[in-house]
Amino acid sequence: MNITVIFINAAALLGLIISFSRNKEKSMKALKMALKSTFKMAPAILILLILVGLMMGFFKPETISRLLGEQSGIYGIVLASIAGSILMIPSLIAFPLTASIVDSGASIAVAAAFITTLTMIGFVTLPIEIKIMGRKFTYLRNGLSLVVAVVIALIMGVIL
Amino acid sequence: MMENKEMKPGKGGQQGQMMKPGMKKQKPLKGILFLALVLTAAVVLLVLYPENREPTYKASWSFFVEIIQILPGVMVLMGLFSVWVKNETVIKYLGHSSGISGLALAFFLGMIPTGPLYVAFPLAASLLKKGARTANVVIFLSAWACIKLPQELVELRFLGLKFMALRLGLTVVLVLFMGLFIEKAGKFGESSVSD
Numbered sequence: 184m185n186i187t188v189i190f191i192n193a194a195a196l197l198g199l200i201i202s203f204s205r206n207k208e209k210s211m212k213a214l215k216m217a218l219k220s221t222f223k224m225a226p227a228i229l230i231l232l233i234l235v236g237l238m239m240g241f242f243k244p245e246t247i248s249r250l251l252g253e254q255s256g257i258y259g260i261v262l263a264s265i266a267g268s269i270l271m272i273p274s275l276i277a278f279p280l281t282a283s284i285v286d287s288g289a290s291i292a293v294a295a296a297f298i299t300t301l302t303m304i305g306f307v308t309l310p311i312e313i314k315i316m317g318r319k320f321t322y323l324r325n326g327l328s329l330v331v332a333v334v335i336a337l338i339m340g341v342i343l
Numbered sequence: 344m345m346e347n348k349e350m351k352p353g354k355g356g357q358q359g360q361m362m363k364p365g366m367k368k369q370k371p372l373k374g375i376l377f378l379a380l381v382l383t384a385a386v387v388l389l390v391l392y393p394e395n396r397e398p399t400y401k402a403s404w405s406f407f408v409e410i411i412q413i414l415p416g417v418m419v420l421m422g423l424f425s426v427w428v429k430n431e432t433v434i435k436y437l438g439h440s441s442g443i444s445g446l447a448l449a450f451f452l453g454m455i456p457t458g459p460l461y462v463a464f465p466l467a468a469s470l471l472k473k474g475a476r477t478a479n480v481v482i483f484l485s486a487w488a489c490i491k492l493p494q495e496l497v498e499l500r501f502l503g504l505k506f507m508a509l510r511l512g513l514t515v516v517l518v519l520f521m522g523l524f525i526e527k528a529g530k531f532g533e534s535s536v537s538d
Contacts, residue, residue: 228414232407319529
């Protein structure tokens with residue numbers, strides 16, 4: 184078994200033990216929240232399970248690597264950044280999704296651009312951000328986050 | 344430990360659901376509808392192209408196995424975080440921190456809580472109102488968005504140590520510049536310059 188898997192589960196178990204020894208009520212609440220958010224996320228996870236299966240089953244790795252691989256260059260990064268800015272995928276499943284795209288030929292730069300835009304930029308939540316944080320702040324933060332994402336992608340593409 | 348009763352809307356909301364954040368209570372209907380749509384499309388495709396069935400099942404299955412190994416653990420960790428780390432505590436510490444240690448604290452405090460980014464907006468707004476430094480608030484929001492701790496564990500698992508560490512490092516450096524830049528670009532709230 185992978186060492187990170189062991190680490191995550193050990194940390195969860197240890198956290199639970201400490202939590203329960205301090206406050207039973209709070210710990211039960213934490214478990215309930217964990218269960219609730221798992222159910223909330225279940226449809227999204229199932230959708231991705233199906234989509235990843237279809238993607239691997241129907242697209243040849245060559246197609247994916249042509250669109251998102253090394254030779255896609257800046258277009259691949261732009262494509263990934265647009266997708267990442269618009270889509271709202273829970274980051275928890277965004278990582279395995281990205282990993283499977285990388286496995287089938289997408290470049291590291293594309294993966295980094297996708298993850299960073301996905302988490303930092305919320306196209307769908309722009310109206311809420313404007314309402315709460317103001318127009319100027321929102322545009323500055325989202326615009327600069329896009330720049331940051333592309334820079335991260337380019338540097339990671341060169342190094343890795 | 345300060346533990347005020349939590350009244351913020353969306354507090355129960357865990358790590359990014361696919362939902363419109365405006366509404367108080369989200370119906371899972373949309374997700375299930377979308378799932379049904381995708382499932383139907385998949386069934387149609389697989390009936391029409393039986394030769395693609397095998398690789399599709401295999402890919403879905405291995406994806407499922409990978410996710411199920413970490414999902415319960417990560418969910419429990421996030422539940423524990425949100426029960427033990429109150430948003431009020433975060434605001435209290437970040438509200439009057441300054442200088443380099445303030446910037447570092449902003450990163451650290453942003454990495455701890457859980458929940459989608461839009462849950463952090465009201466926190467950020469009240470931080471600005473309380474006179475927190477703009478750079479700190481930008482850093483806090485960005486850390487919340489893309490380098491949260493449970494999230495980094497998942498990244499480590501699926502994309503490897505090199506990818507995770509490099510993206511984390513680059514994010515910290517660039518977000519720091521971004522925070523300072525936005526601070527220079529304008530006054531948000533009544534933030535005063537600190538040394």
